[in-house]
Amino acid sequence: MTTASLSMLFDHWPIGSGAAHGRLTALLRASGAGDAALASDTLGARNRRLIALHDDWVGGAIEAQVACTACATMNSFAVPKDAMRALPPAQDGLVTVPYGGRELAYRVPTMADIEAVGDAADVRLAMLDRCAAGPVRVAAADLDAAALDAIETAFDRADPLASIVVESACSECGVALAASVDLAAFVATDLDRLHAALLRDVDMIASAYGWGESAILALPAERRARYVAMIADRRAAPVARQRVRPL
Ligand SMILES: [Zn+2]
Structure with missing residues (x-):
């Protein structure tokens, strides 16, 4: 994850409602994808771009849940990004x-x-x-x-990457489960979460030190987290009362 990309996320990620694909298109465009290429992508090609987008900004697994069709137990699973990346691109022709x-x-x-x-x-x-x-x-x-x-x-x-179905078994009753994954919705949710967390960090650090938004976003993630932890510690500490005298 590059620091430049965090500013880009702030500048180009449409916050709030709207269809996931439309919001993601805005971010893909800002990341350098051309309009013609985005329009001619198959759904599989789009999903491949979304996995890369998730890798660049969020990283790690995409967590999902599916309700068991037999016993209604919620089962957690990770969307298999590696297996999806390994699928071939859409075939040419009809x-x-x-x-x-x-x-x-x-x-x-x-x-x-x-x-x-x-x-x-x-x-x-x-x-x-x-x-x-x-x-x-x-x-x-x-x-x-x-x-x-x-x-x-x-x-x-x-177009093998167009339709993502993750097969598993219910952890409670063992029934076979097939979860159809709307990748765009998951990636958009994770980007919303990242954006919200960054906003909180910027708010906290800016309030404490008066630094600007772009300076805070340019901090390495680890250092940003340390500043946030220090500010939180200080806020939690009791304020010592001091006797003050007029000058
Ligand atoms: Zn079950």
Whole structure:
């Protein structure tokens, strides 16, 4: 984690509400990713960028929880960043699935596609219609469930990092669990947490020493933490009363 990146986080991370992907796009753009590249990313490519973003700013594991479908016990797990990084990038070319003796072809959806269909009544169907390619086209609303599943499976195979499912077993009853991870939401939450912690540090150090925000953010993390600890200790210590006399 570089000190410059903390200032960048303060300058470019949109605080508060808003869709995680939109807020993360702002930060990715500030980190140097071009608009055209961001728009043409597949969801898998976007997720790869988000893992790198998390590594750069937050580091460590992404902790998540899933409720057991059988006994409702909350199970904690770490999103497997290493395994995800090792997955291959999206394949080039079209995804094809057989349908009624013919072949349907689709482009692998990009972030531009995802954004374009965001307001559709049925995002999944709208996405298929938008990404349909090749000579044979069937309106997504007319496809049966088996065809829809086949296309989804083909997309997952073509862009392995797009859909993140972590499989585990319930710690209480042992039932197999499959947690679908919305990586953008987790990374955004961790960045919100980091931003809030940095704000508290800046507030504390600035109040105690009068230093400016950028100077405080430029401190090495360890030294910043030591200053915060010292200020907290001093605040907790009882204030000794002194007898004062007029000059
Ligand atoms: Zn269980």
